[in-house]
Amino acid sequence: MSGWWRRNAVPLVATAVLLPATFLIIGGSEWNDYFSGRPTQPMTARPGESVELNGVTWGPASIEQLDPPADAELPADAVVYRVTIEVRPAEEAVTCLPPSLHELQGAQREWGSGSYEVDWAGGADSWDSCPIDATEPFTIVVPYLVPADAVGPFAVDIEGVDLIPAFPRLVVEP
Amino acid sequence: MTGRARSARWLLALAGCGLVALAWVVMAVTPSDDATEAPFVVVSQLGERAEGRNIAVTVDRVVAAETLRDQGWEADGDWVVVELDIESVRSESGVLFSWASLQLGDRRYQASERPPNTIFGLPLSTGLARAGAIAFELPEGTLDEARVDGPAEAVLSFAVDREIRLDSLIELTVDLGTLESEATVELAPEAWGDS
Numbered sequence: 011m012s013g014w015w016r017r018n019a020v021p022l023v024a025t026a027v028l029l030p031a032t033f034l035i036i037g038g039s040e041w042n043d044y045f046s047g048r049p050t051q052p053m054t055a056r057p058g059e060s061v062e063l064n065g066v067t068w069g070p071a072s073i074e075q076l077d078p079p080a081d082a083e084l085p086a087d088a089v090v091y092r093v094t095i096e097v098r099p100a101e102e103a104v105t106c107l108p109p110s111l112h113e114l115q116g117a118q119r120e121w122g123s124g125s126y127e128v129d130w131a132g133g134a135d136s137w138d139s140c141p142i143d144a145t146e147p148f149t150i151v152v153p154y155l156v157p158a159d160a161v162g163p164f165a166v167d168i169e170g171v172d173l174i175p176a177f178p179r180l181v182v183e184p
Numbered sequence: 185m186t187g188r189a190r191s192a193r194w195l196l197a198l199a200g201c202g203l204v205a206l207a208w209v210v211m212a213v214t215p216s217d218d219a220t221e222a223p224f225v226v227v228s229q230l231g232e233r234a235e236g237r238n239i240a241v242t243v244d245r246v247v248a249a250e251t252l253r254d255q256g257w258e259a260d261g262d263w264v265v266v267e268l269d270i271e272s273v274r275s276e277s278g279v280l281f282s283w284a285s286l287q288l289g290d291r292r293y294q295a296s297e298r299p300p301n302t303i304f305g306l307p308l309s310t311g312l313a314r315a316g317a318i319a320f321e322l323p324e325g326t327l328d329e330a331r332v333d334g335p336a337e338a339v340l341s342f343a344v345d346r347e348i349r350l351d352s353l354i355e356l357t358v359d360l361g362t363l364e365s366e367a368t369v370e371l372a373p374e375a376w377g378d379s
Contacts, residue, residue, distance in 0.1 A: 088376075
């Protein structure tokens with residue numbers, strides 16, 4: 011038997027190397043496609059700080075709790091926050107979606123822009139996402155309707171097709 | 185044939201039978217192909233909050249009606265109206281109340297899109313419940329048949345996506361034969377609910 015092992019040592023070693031390598035390369039390529047096609051790499055900025063991505067400066071961002079007007083129809087256990095984000099584009103126009111608000115602790119829940127539910131809470135002349143063809147600095151203002159038991163600090167995640175798989179994550183503390 | 189050879193042959197026959205029985209057991213307990221992608225069912229009771237991966241539902245009332253009214257809109261038929269509170273649990277981006285179905289026997293009915301103000305299809309909020317109603321329009325005579333012929337179990341199910349495979353599905357079983365019934369039901373208006 012030992013003779014057989016010795017005679018076939020080269021193919022055996024090749025099989026032992028190539029078989030796992032096949033799985034690693036095919037699997038790795040699939041996972042790479044998966045992770046590079048969606049926002050998976052946060053570029054985190056601490057409260058009051060900004061982060062640079064693709065030459066664009068995202069942040070600083072701030073958050074404030076708003077008092078709803080008397081006639082606003084809101085759930086009893088809800089809080090309205092308004093997030094303001096400064097963006098300084100590079101020479102090329104920048105695009106992004108309305109940012110989402112994430113709990114950094116607890117259940118790590120996520121909220122989208124509440125500009126429909128709490129339309130009074132947005133900025134009057136501001137954007138809740140990147141304006142089209144913006145090359146000058148601009149401000150994104152987004153309201154969020156959040157249950158009162160949500161605890162800060164929160165992360166404001168900004169997604170843009172040009173940014174993927176990276177994305178700016180701006181931490182804000184109410 | 186010696187005694188030893190005979191007993192060995194019996195032993196082999198017994199082992200063979202045992203293997204056949206084992207094969208039968210394996211076949212019997214093997215999950216079907218559907219089971220590998222079946223939704224995770226959360227069984228709910230009337231008035232009880234049921235929570236899944238990204239959906240929480242409280243069904244407050246299920247009522248049968250001959251006429252359904254919805255702010256000026258009106259239609260006669262065999263209606264089953266479900267009043268409920270619904271919210272998403274983890275995230276709300278692109279999360280809609282997309283699946284509301286009533287399974288009766290081998291037939292499945294989707295919540296009607298005819299009444300203009302049902303909460304079927306509504307965007308959901310994380311941790312903040314929306315309250316309202318959905319309605320199922322069943323073939324004429326279904327409710328009468330259920331009342332006469334006795335138990336007619338219908339399974340109501342709710343999810344946040346039309347694709348329910350491997351996701352949470354909230355289920356509630358009601359008996360259409362003994363369901364509370366009203367001649368006319370006004371659809372409950374959409375409002376914020378109790379989380």
